[in-house]
Amino acid sequence: MRQLNAFIKKEFTEQLRSRRLYILGAVFLFFGIMSPAAAKLMPKIIELVAEQDQSFKIEAVKEVSALDSFDQFFKNVSTSLIVFVIMQAGIFTREYSSGTLLLSLTRGMERRKVIAAKAFTLTAVWTACYLVCFGTTYAYTAYFWDMSVVNDLWTAVLLWWIYGLWYIAMIVFFSTFLNSATAVIVCTGAIFLAGDLLAMIPKAERFIPTYLSGSSGLLRARDFDYTPALVITLVSIVLLLSASVPMFNKKQL
Amino acid sequence: MPVLEIKDLVKSFGDKQVLKGLSLTVPEKSIFGFIGQNGTGKTTTMKTVLGLLRADSGEITVAGEKVVYGNTPTNRHIGYLPDVPEFYPFMTAGEYLAFCGEISGMDRGEIRSRSEELLEAVGLAGEKHRIKGYSRGMRQRLGIAQALLGRPRLLICDEPTSALDPVGRKEILDILVRVREETTVLFSTHILSDVERICTDVAFLREGVISLGGSLSEIRRSYRSDIYILEPEGSEAAAALKAAFPMLTDTGSGSFTFRDTELSPFEVMSFAAERKLPLIKLERSEPTLEDLFMEVVGQ
Ligand SMILES: Nc1ncnc2c1ncn2[C@@H]1O[C@H](COP(=O)(O)OP(=O)(O)OP(=O)(O)O)[C@@H](O)[C@H]1O
Ligand SMILES: [Mg+2]
Numbered sequence: 001m002r003q004l005n006a007f008i009k010k011e012f013t014e015q016l017r018s019r020r021l022y023i024l025g026a027v028f029l030f031f032g033i034m035s036p037a038a039a040k041l042m043p044k045i046i047e048l049v050a051e052q053d054q055s056f057k058i059e060a061v062k063e064v065s066a067l068d069s070f071d072q073f074f075k076n077v078s079t080s081l082i083v084f085v086i087m088q089a090g091i092f093t094r095e096y097s098s099g100t101l102l103l104s105l106t107r108g109m110e111r112r113k114v115i116a117a118k119a120f121t122l123t124a125v126w127t128a129c130y131l132v133c134f135g136t137t138y139a140y141t142a143y144f145w146d147m148s149v150v151n152d153l154w155t156a157v158l159l160w161w162i163y164g165l166w167y168i169a170m171i172v173f174f175s176t177f178l179n180s181a182t183a184v185i186v187c188t189g190a191i192f193l194a195g196d197l198l199a200m201i202p203k204a205e206r207f208i209p210t211y212l213s214g215s216s217g218l219l220r221a222r223d224f225d226y227t228p229a230l231v232i233t234l235v236s237i238v239l240l241l242s243a244s245v246p247m248f249n250k251k252q253l
Numbered sequence: 254m255p256v257l258e259i260k261d262l263v264k265s266f267g268d269k270q271v272l273k274g275l276s277l278t279v280p281e282k283s284i285f286g287f288i289g290q291n292g293t294g295k296t297t298t299m300k301t302v303l304g305l306l307r308a309d310s311g312e313i314t315v316a317g318e319k320v321v322y323g324n325t326p327t328n329r330h331i332g333y334l335p336d337v338p339e340f341y342p343f344m345t346a347g348e349y350l351a352f353c354g355e356i357s358g359m360d361r362g363e364i365r366s367r368s369e370e371l372l373e374a375v376g377l378a379g380e381k382h383r384i385k386g387y388s389r390g391m392r393q394r395l396g397i398a399q400a401l402l403g404r405p406r407l408l409i410c411d412e413p414t415s416a417l418d419p420v421g422r423k424e425i426l427d428i429l430v431r432v433r434e435e436t437t438v439l440f441s442t443h444i445l446s447d448v449e450r451i452c453t454d455v456a457f458l459r460e461g462v463i464s465l466g467g468s469l470s471e472i473r474r475s476y477r478s479d480i481y482i483l484e485p486e487g488s489e490a491a492a493a494l495k496a497a498f499p500m501l502t503d504t505g506s507g508s509f510t511f512r513d514t515e516l517s518p519f520e521v522m523s524f525a526a527e528r529k530l531p532l533i534k535l536e537r538s539e540p541t542l543e544d545l546f547m548e549v550v551g552q
Contacts, residue, residue, distance in 0.1 A: 006355035017343035098339040
């Protein structure tokens with residue numbers, strides 16, 4: 001337990017002192033503000049454009065609601081997730097190339113605890129950033145608009161958070177056998193693309209983790225059966241993390 | 254019982270055999286110089302001892318316990334300084350030692366007192382900057398401190414002096430000499446003068462095996478083909494000596510050298526005495542490790 005605690009503490013010190021945490025926090029905060037702001041300003045922008053350009057004809061400027069703000073949020077949070085993955089993909093590989101991990105391991109640091117500490121840190125950072133982003137959007141939205149039109153916001157938010165965990169599991173898994181952050185990013189991206197491609201098969205779509213990224217459908221009480229994708233995502237997170245341990249044990253450093 | 258014993262270690266990378274049956278014994282409380290040119294397999298040997306590489310065959314014991322590949326329990330006896338030591342750049346030296354102590358399960362109070370003591374010993378006490386800004390010498394010194402943290406029986410240093418200037422090298426060598434009182438030191442190098450300065454035992458690694466090894470004084474004794482320097486006075490005496498002993502090597506500065514395997518110094522002395530040839534000096538020079546090494550390599 002002391003080993004794990006010491007390693008987690010070291011990971012957090014690194015997140016803080018490398019400024020990674022601040023940068024991510026700023027990015028997530030920015031998008032948290034941008035979502036309601038964009039929703040608020042959109043009609044004004046459209047009006048402006050329409051005034052200047054007569055050919056730009058608007059059928060009817062629709063009334064902006066809390067739904068638009070949250071739509072923006074779920075769009076923006078995927079951009080934030082990409083930033084998160086890019087910034088955190090090197091969490092293992094940095095230690096391979098510098099040899100810092102090797103020294104810890106010769107001291108008897110257990111490899112599975114290295115995985116546990118890093119997975120925990122990533123989860124904590126993702127959760128904190130996600131909360132900052134959503135919290136900001138939520139506060140502004142609740143202030144500006146009537147929230148009663150929003151259906152099942154919390155499930156949608158939770159599903160998207162789990163969707164983020166799936167990427168963390170992939171970073172961990174790919175890091176146990178790849179040696180560069182770029183390779184980890186490329187493989188994670190490849191899985192995302194593969195998911196997107198598979199989702200073009202109508203029958204398969206519901207079963208693919210990427211389906212969860214459309215959780216905002218819940219806000220409009222649309223027919224959105226997320227259970228199969230959720231189960232598969234959770235199972236694959238567990239599988240990825242548990243496969244990481246033997247993979248990492250085999251890795252020569 | 255020797256601290257470290259390696260028997261018939263074989264290790265290949267692909268189809269390239271780097272270690273071809275290396276055997277080595279490091280006696281307790283020695284400073285052991287592990288000498289070899291670049292790419293001969295010093296780092297490979299050390300990493301195998303630490304269980305970081307899997308040996309193809311052979312046996313390694315540390316303090317009588319067998320080394321296994323992976324997380325080997327024998328590492329609790331060992332402090333390790335890798336060839337290019339990299340520590341978490343965002344930590345200070347004190348924080349890093351505390352981290353090392355925590356993961357190796359040391360007692361909290363012991364971590365604190367031992368860290369202070371070691372930072373003092375390696376001249377990093379009161380260093381509040383992060384490791385990021387450290388010079389190479391500072392990193393090596395911190396490396397030795399972290400390796401010694403758990404009071405290991407064996408300190409393994411991979412080329413601790415190679416990247417340093419003469420002052421930095423001397424600092425490291427001095428530290429190694431000082432720690433000898435409490436631990437055995439095995440260090441690799443290709444700088445022979447470093448070995449001569451501090452080692453009690455040496456092993457030359459060459460083509461995958463130890464081509465020469467043992468206590469330095471014994472090696473010196475058994476490889477005693479000492480070199481003599483003969484300096485006659487005047488060119489006449491020089492010419493007479495050279496004529497009588499063609500094996501003399503002219504150094505060009507009015508003196509000759511010869512090996513006692515080729516020519517006995519007594520013969521030279523009696524020859525000079527008979528002819529009353531004036532000599533300025535006839536001197537034995539200790540063979541340097543380099544001479545020994547050249548002799549071994551030349552065989
Ligand atoms: N992981 C590896 N894969 C393939 N070959 C390797 C590997 N590690 C070492 N080698 C080869 O093994 C040989 C010995 O390498 P090693 O690093 O042990 O030498 P060394 O004596 O430490 O050299 P140096 O003085 O340069 O540090 C080298 O020829 C190297 O090319
Ligand atoms: Mg080396």
